[in-house]
Amino acid sequence: MITIKITGAKELTENFRQLPLRAKDELTIALKAALRNIRDRARTEHKFTTRSGETERGIEFNQTGPLSGVVGVTTKIGAYLHEGTGIYGDKGRPIVITPRSRTALRWATGAGFAFSKRVVINGIKGDPFLYKAARKETPAIKARFSEAIRKAAKL
Missing domain, CATH: 1.20.120 (Four Helix Bundle (Hemerythrin (Met), subunit A))
Structure with a gap:
């Protein structure tokens, strides 16, 4: 602002x-x-x-x-x-994404799907x-x- x-x-x-x-x-x-x-x-x-x-x-x-x-x-x-956001934002730490109701995260890729227990994003x-x-x-x-x-x- x-x-x-x-x-x-x-x-x-x-x-x-x-x-x-x-x-x-x-x-x-x-x-x-x-x-x-x-x-x-x-x-x-x-x-x-x-x-x-x-x-x-x-x-x-x-x-x-x-x-x-x-x-x-x-x-x-x-x-x-x-x-x-993330390490560049006010908190200064990476963003960790974990599944809420499932055992793994899933997202679409060009060859199908990818799976992971957690994803770390720097922001x-x-x-x-x-x-x-x-x-x-x-x-x-x-x-x-x-x-x-x-x-x-x-x-």
């Missing part, structure tokens, strides 16, 4: 009372554009293999306040892809696509907010 934080937001919020309503609207528009651009970049520039597109559609943004917003994943799979390495997208969008976000402030100052 990405959180955009503007330094000096308290002072800016205090100054909002003195600025016209249009200045507040300019900064809100800039914030929504920044959140949308981070979301779009994260949807297109990830390294995981997509099958149904559900994970990409699960990357969403919300404006949480006048000058704050969040970009994050809403699917469980998206969180695993972003943070990693998947995380792809922090949200952080990368935010990092790449930072210069554009700064420029967008500078322009919005310039427009507000000219009013």
